[in-house]
Amino acid sequence: MLELNRVNSYYGRIHVLRDVSLRVGAGQIVTLLGANGAGKTTTLRTIVGLNRSAANDIRFEGEPLGAIAPYRIVERGIAMVPERREIFPEMTVLENLELGAYRRRDPVGVAADLERVYTMFPALAERRGQAGGTLSGGQQQMLALGRALMSRPRLLLLDEPTLGLAPLLVGEIFATLTRLHGEGLTILLIEQNANQALGISSYGYILENGAVVLEGESARLRDNPSVRASYLGAA
Amino acid sequence: MNRTAALAGLGVAALVVALAAAPLYLPAYPLFVLSLGLVYAVAVLGVNLVMGYAGLVSLGHAGFAAVGAYVAAIAMTKLGLSFWIALPLGGLAAAGCGVVLGLPSLRLGPLHVAMVTFGFGWVIVLIAQNWLDVTNGPNGLAVPPPRAFGRDLYAPDFHVAVVAITIVLFVLAGNLVASVHGRAFKAIRESELAAQAMGVDLAFYKTLAFALGALFAGCSGALFAALSHFVNPDAFHFGVSILYVTVAILGGMGYLAGSALGGVLMAVVPEVLRGTGEFKDLLTGSLLLALLVFLPHGLAGFADRRGWLPRRPTPPAIEAVAPRIAPNAVRAAGSDDTPLLAVERLTVRFGGLTALKDVSLAVRRDEIVGLIGPNGAGKTTLFNAVTGLYRAAGGAVRLEGHDLGRLAAHERTRLGLARTFQSPELFRELTVLENVLVGAHTGQWPGLLASTLGTPRTRRAEAAQRERARALAAFTGLAQWVDRRAEGLSFGHQRMLEIARALAAQPKLLLLDEPAAGLTSAEAEFLMALIRRIRSELGVAVLLIGHTMRVVMGLSDRIVVLDHGERIAEGSPADVRTNADVIRAYLGARHA
Numbered sequence: 001m002l003e004l005n006r007v008n009s010y011y012g013r014i015h016v017l018r019d020v021s022l023r024v025g026a027g028q029i030v031t032l033l034g035a036n037g038a039g040k041t042t043t044l045r046t047i048v049g050l051n052r053s054a055a056n057d058i059r060f061e062g063e064p065l066g067a068i069a070p071y072r073i074v075e076r077g078i079a080m081v082p083e084r085r086e087i088f089p090e091m092t093v094l095e096n097l098e099l100g101a102y103r104r105r106d107p108v109g110v111a112a113d114l115e116r117v118y119t120m121f122p123a124l125a126e127r128r129g130q131a132g133g134t135l136s137g138g139q140q141q142m143l144a145l146g147r148a149l150m151s152r153p154r155l156l157l158l159d160e161p162t163l164g165l166a167p168l169l170v171g172e173i174f175a176t177l178t179r180l181h182g183e184g185l186t187i188l189l190i191e192q193n194a195n196q197a198l199g200i201s202s203y204g205y206i207l208e209n210g211a212v213v214l215e216g217e218s219a220r221l222r223d224n225p226s227v228r229a230s231y232l233g234a235a
Numbered sequence: 236m237n238r239t240a241a242l243a244g245l246g247v248a249a250l251v252v253a254l255a256a257a258p259l260y261l262p263a264y265p266l267f268v269l270s271l272g273l274v275y276a277v278a279v280l281g282v283n284l285v286m287g288y289a290g291l292v293s294l295g296h297a298g299f300a301a302v303g304a305y306v307a308a309i310a311m312t313k314l315g316l317s318f319w320i321a322l323p324l325g326g327l328a329a330a331g332c333g334v335v336l337g338l339p340s341l342r343l344g345p346l347h348v349a350m351v352t353f354g355f356g357w358v359i360v361l362i363a364q365n366w367l368d369v370t371n372g373p374n375g376l377a378v379p380p381p382r383a384f385g386r387d388l389y390a391p392d393f394h395v396a397v398v399a400i401t402i403v404l405f406v407l408a409g410n411l412v413a414s415v416h417g418r419a420f421k422a423i424r425e426s427e428l429a430a431q432a433m434g435v436d437l438a439f440y441k442t443l444a445f446a447l448g449a450l451f452a453g454c455s456g457a458l459f460a461a462l463s464h465f466v467n468p469d470a471f472h473f474g475v476s477i478l479y480v481t482v483a484i485l486g487g488m489g490y491l492a493g494s495a496l497g498g499v500l501m502a503v504v505p506e507v508l509r510g511t512g513e514f515k516d517l518l519t520g521s522l523l524l525a526l527l528v529f530l531p532h533g534l535a536g537f538a539d540r541r542g543w544l545p546r547r548p549t550p551p552a553i554e555a556v557a558p559r560i561a562p563n564a565v566r567a568a569g570s571d572d573t574p575l576l577a578v579e580r581l582t583v584r585f586g587g588l589t590a591l592k593d594v595s596l597a598v599r600r601d602e603i604v605g606l607i608g609p610n611g612a613g614k615t616t617l618f619n620a621v622t623g624l625y626r627a628a629g630g631a632v633r634l635e636g637h638d639l640g641r642l643a644a645h646e647r648t649r650l651g652l653a654r655t656f657q658s659p660e661l662f663r664e665l666t667v668l669e670n671v672l673v674g675a676h677t678g679q680w681p682g683l684l685a686s687t688l689g690t691p692r693t694r695r696a697e698a699a700q701r702e703r704a705r706a707l708a709a710f711t712g713l714a715q716w717v718d719r720r721a722e723g724l725s726f727g728h729q730r731m732l733e734i735a736r737a738l739a740a741q742p743k744l745l746l747l748d749e750p751a752a753g754l755t756s757a758e759a760e761f762l763m764a765l766i767r768r769i770r771s772e773l774g775v776a777v778l779l780i781g782h783t784m785r786v787v788m789g790l791s792d793r794i795v796v797l798d799h800g801e802r803i804a805e806g807s808p809a810d811v812r813t814n815a816d817v818i819r820a821y822l823g824a825r826h827a
Contacts, residue, residue, distance in 0.1 A: 011723060035755050036727025083726060083753075084658060136611030164657065164752045166609045166782050168823040192755055233756035233785060 001026040001186055002047070002078075002155055005057040009039070009046045009210075016042045016051075018211045024155065029177070029187040031197040031218065033231050034207035040190045041083055043207070044157045047188075048080050049073050060155070075103050079153035083160055083190075085144040089133025093124050096132050096143055100150030109152065117146040120176065138169040145176070155186045162193055174200060194231035198222050206231075255398045258391035267462070268502050270394045273401040274458045275479075276498025279486065280408055281451030282479045287488030288412055289444035290424025291340055292349040295356030296452045296479045299329040301363060301471035303453025304460040308376045309369065311460075318381030322400075322457045329453025330446045337445030341438050356476045363468040375467025378460045397458060401495075404454060407687050409491050411447070414686035414693065415676065415700075418665075420444055421489075422673045425662035432622060432660075434648035434677035434740060443683075452479075485526055487533030492544065496534055573636045575600050575776050576621070576652075576744050581630035583613075583620050583800075590616045591800045593630065598744060603770060603777045605791030605808070609821050612797040614780045615657055618746050622654050623647045634744070649677045651743030655733035655750060657780075663722035667713055670721050670732055671704035674739030704739060710768075711735040712761060726753045731762075738769065744776045745769060751783040759786055766790055784822070788812065796821065 002024040009017035017039050024030045034040045045051045047058060049070040058065045060076055068076070079100075088096050097117060101110045118125035121142040127135065132143055141161055148156060158177070162170040174196050181187055181200070191197035198204055198218040206214040206227065214224070221227050257269055278300050285293045303325035310321040336355055340348045363370045370376065380387040381396070388396060411417050419440045422430040431437055460466045482501045487493025504522070508515045530537045538544050574597035583591040591613045598604045606614050619625040621632050623644035632639045634650055642650070653674075662670050678700065680686075681693040708717050711731040716724060721732060730750055737745055747766070751759045763786055769775050781787040787794065788808040796804040796811060798820045804811055811817050 014723065033755070036753070036758060037725035041725070136609075138610045160753055164610075164749050164782060166607075166821055167784060168821060169610065170782075171823055192753055194756065230757040231755050233759070 001028075001061060002188065003059040004043075004047070005059075007043075007046060007056045007058060009042050009051050009056075011042075011051070016210050017046065018209075020207070020210070020212055022205050022212065022215070024186060024188050025203075026154075026186055027181075027184065028203060029181050029189060029201040031194075031201040031204040032188065032190045032207060033194055033197070033204060033221075033227070035230070038207040039210040040207055041159055042210075044080060044159055044188070044190065047073075047157065048078060071103060074151050074153075077152075077154040078157065079148035079151045079155075080157040081144045081148045081159060081161055084163065085140050087132040087135075087140050087143050087147070089131065091132055092129050093132060093135070093143060094128045096147050097124075097150050100147035101152075103151065110150070113150055113152055117149055120179075121146055137164050138166065138172075141165060141169075141173065145173075149180075153185070155188065156180070158187065158189045158191070160190055160192060162191065170196070194227075195222075195233075198232075251398075251402065255395055257398075258394055263390060265506075266394055267390060268506050269499070270390070270397045270462055271459075272499035272502035273397050273495075274455050274462055274498070275482075275501045276455075276495045277401055277404055277458065278452045278455035279479050279483045279498040279501070280405065280491065280494040281448040281455065282483045283486075283488060283491070283494045284408065284412070284420070284451065285444050285448035286480065287483065287490070287493075288417065288424065289420040289441065291441060291444055292345045293336075293352045293445070293448060294349050294473075294476050294480065295336070295352035295354070295359075296448070297471040297473065297475035298352075298356035298359035299332060299449040299452035300456035300459065300475070301356075301359045301468070302329040302332050302449075303456030304466045304471070305363060305370060305376075305456075306453070307457035308378045308460045308466045311378055312376055318457075318461055319383075322454060322461075325457035325460075326450045326453040329456065330450040333445040333447070333449025334442055336449070337442040340441050340445065353473070353476075356471075356473055360468045360472055363471070370468075373468060375465055378464050378466060380464065381461050393462060397462065400454075400458065404451060405491055405495065406689075408447075408451070410689035410693075411683075411687045412491070414697070415672070415680040416440070416443070416683055416686055418669060418673050419676060421665055421669075422662050422676075425664055426660050428624070429656070429660040429662065430673070431644040432624070432648065432654055432656075433674050433736065434645045435673070436643075436645050481523060485523065485530075485533055487535030487537070487539070490533065490535035490539065490544070492538075493533050493535030574598060574633075575602075575635060576778065577631075577633040577636075578617070578621060579631045579633070581617065581620055581632065582628045583616055583625055584628045589800055591620065591797075594797065594800070594802050595630075596795045596802070596805070598776050598778050600743075600776055601770060601774070602792050603766065603779060603790050605787040605794040606778060606780045606797065607782070607787055607794060607811075607817075607821060608797035608803075613800040614797055615748055616800075617797070618654060618748055618778075618780065622652055622746065645677075648740055648742075651741075652746065653737035653740040653742035653744075654746040655730070655737050655748055657748040657752075659726070659729035659733050661721040661724075661729055661732060661736075664720060666718050666720055667708055667724070667732055667735075668701065668704050668717045671707050671735050671739045672700060674736035675700055675704065675741075677740050704735075707735045707738055708732075710738070711765060727755075727758055730754070731765075734765070734769075738773065738775070742775055744778060747777060747779045747781075749780050749782060751781055751786040754783075756785075759783060762786065763790055 004020055004022050006019040006021055007017055020043060032040050042051060049068060056066055065073055097114060104110050123139050124142055124146055162173050178200050189197055198221055201218045204218045204221045205212050257266055278296060282296050285291050306328040307321040307325035310316040310324050311318060336352055339351050364373055380389055419435045422435055423440055427437060478501060482497030486497025508518050511518055576598040578596045580593045580595055581591055582593055608614055620627050623642055639647055662673060681696050685693050705717060708714055711734050713731055751762055754762060766777055770777060791808055794808055794811045795802060796817050803816050804814045
């Protein structure tokens with residue numbers, strides 16, 4: 001479904017991604033692990049067109065994404081839940097969700113998806129008129145996830161969706177992701193709760209210093225001694 | 236000194252000679268335009284200090300220049316004072332106005348400050364036009380030539396004086412912006428929240444920025460009066476203020492070279508385009524627009540990003556000397572049973588909402604205390620109330636037994652509280668090293684005057700602080716990133732930088748807000764080791780908010796649990812882990 005072939009990315013003169021190749025098959029959950037500064041967020045930003053370099057070969061459902069503006073990439077069916085949520089703090093929950101469907105021209109479908117998000121996250125329905133910035137961290141994460149779903153994506157990119165959440169909520173987020181996956185959504189996931197992330201995904205990639213150093217089926221990665229040492233903790 | 240620095244020094248020297256020797260090769264009128272450009276440059280430098288460095292807004296700098304010009308002119312004509320006294324007098328009068336105008340900026344947002352300064356510029360021109368007895372109204376005042384060495388200074392001679400004064404003012408400004416005080420300006424520009432948490436007195440530095448910005452504009456006005464032998468209100472109308480800002484942006488905000496360039500362009504460009512008749516304004520406007528679109532950081536910013544600008548040579552790191560991070564060796568004698576931090580029945584309300592209700596907790600010296608609870612339970616609110624960002628509605632916060640009462644955030648930092656933020660609040664455009672240096676703001680630094688003069692003692696103090704900041708960066712695992720801008724760091728490294736910056740304040744108690752969020756397990760291990768070293772090697776107690784149970788349970792001597800703004804449990808990690816309330820509200824069954 002998504003294919004990156006030897007992708008390179010730069011911040012100014014700093015070479016961040018070096019020949020990163022990865023694939024996400026339709027219906028898969030794929031996990032991207034790596035230390036801070038390894039280039040995980042940059043990989044997602046490059047996919048959605050926020051970091052560009054002309055020569056990159058990124059294909060979505062066979063079509064190149066190389067020179068397409070970020071908003072067009074959303075239209076193609078890719079949505080991102082950015083690191084640290086990035087909700088619109090002064091706008092209401094409803095307005096945040098409506099902006100997720102900004103490029104859609106099917107009001108009936110949008111209304112149906114809004115109901116779906118409210119059903120999935122009842123806390124958002126209760127607070128639909130409240131400013132996004134006044135929500136608690138967990139509710140904000142639900143809002144960011146709901147907003148991404150409002151574009152009705154086929155591929156969802158998640159950048160650390162459990163960051164700063166209490167243990168109870170971490171469990172809820174993972175349950176939600178499993179459920180979305182059950183409904184047919186394809187997911188590329190960055191997550192520091194590596195244990196749980198590898199638990200729900202089928203395949204994983206390990207990034208170090210901007211390059212893929214290891215990849216494989218999630219179950220095999222969980223047994224890999226170096227992965228255990230760096231990402232799964234001694235436990 | 237390396238080759239680039241040597242070349243840059245040579246280039247600057249050649250430029251100075253070329254400027255000073257201009258009377259030898261320029262005819263009278265172009266020479267006057269060049270002098271005028273330097274005079275403008277001084278005012279633009281003032282704008283740059285306020286807007287480029289401190290991030291405040293001024294749309295009234297022509298008003299400050301007018302005050303300087305009129306005060307100098309009146310001092311020379313009516314009081315018969317020498318220009319060399321009238322010049323600083325004009326500058327100081329303008330600085331006084333700057334202090335008064337700076338005060339509203341302490342309470343108002345940038346748009347309101349823009350309006351206040353705009354109004355000021357307008358009022359000054361009205362006063363100049365209508366206070367006939369003093370200013371002679373629209374007809375203006377004739378100003379006698381300055382005298383030096385027993386003769387009147389006219390154009391060629393006075394040009395040399397203008398060059399000399401301009402250079403002195405730029406050198407002083409350069410010393411200032413490179414000092415601890417200049418870094419405080421930039422810190423305020425990047426994040427007022429973090430700046431005050433690092434102990435920067437916002438009120439003092441904002442007022443100072445306006446005072447200095449006005450001082451330079453006032454000097455520029457006085458020089459203008461002496462150069463043109465005449466002052467009238469027209470020279471300081473509102474459009475001039477806007478022009479100052481425009482050329483400051485065009486030259487490059489935050490760059491001294493940008494101000495020099497901007498000032499000269501302000502004088503030279505209209506002369507170059509004079510031949511184009513009625514198209515002059517259109518051409519000037521188009522040129523400005525094009526430059527601003529293509530060079531958003533200005534000419535100096537463009538050159539800087541290309542690596543063309545000489546950098547102020549940073550004192551080399553003294554690698555041979557082992558990193559020295561002074562531990563808190565001095566302990567308050569005798570009072571060891573007094574907790575370091577005592578929070579007593581603290582209550583915080585937002586409007587009708589009670590965010591914290593009667594919460595008490597204590598942190599002893601050498602203790603690591605964990606603070607956990609669901610999202611929205613009030614943990615960060617407690618941090619904000621303890622560090623002085625929020626006012627408590629009830630209860631008390633004591634540090635070493637002293638009630639912190641209504642002390643402001645920056646004063647609490649001085650007393651030994653330092654913190655990190657949940658979402659990193661770094662000074663994004665400053666380097667890692669500069670961020671840590673701002674953290675050391677409450678340490679031993681030379682005063683304002685010594686910094687501005689750039690005394691050897693200042694340079695030694697700066698070098699010593701830099702060495703210490705490097706050691707702290709290394710201590711937190713950031714050694715290889717010291718020269719990178721903070722915004723270029725990954726999220727996890729930004730967290731480490733927040734810790735390094737907080738430690739630079741040499742706190743007694745470090746408050747960490749979710750330091751482990753977003754770290755891999757290996758990085759979390761590093762963090763845990765780091766926090767233990769902070770306690771054992773630096774003697775700093777830690778109050779820690781966290782959701783990563785392995786980290787909080789593994790580190791803490793005691794854990795306090797908040798839910799809905801109230802303390803629901805306190806005890807050892809083992810007690811808390813098995814507490815039924817805590818499992819229900821926070822942990823869930825999995826962690827029990």
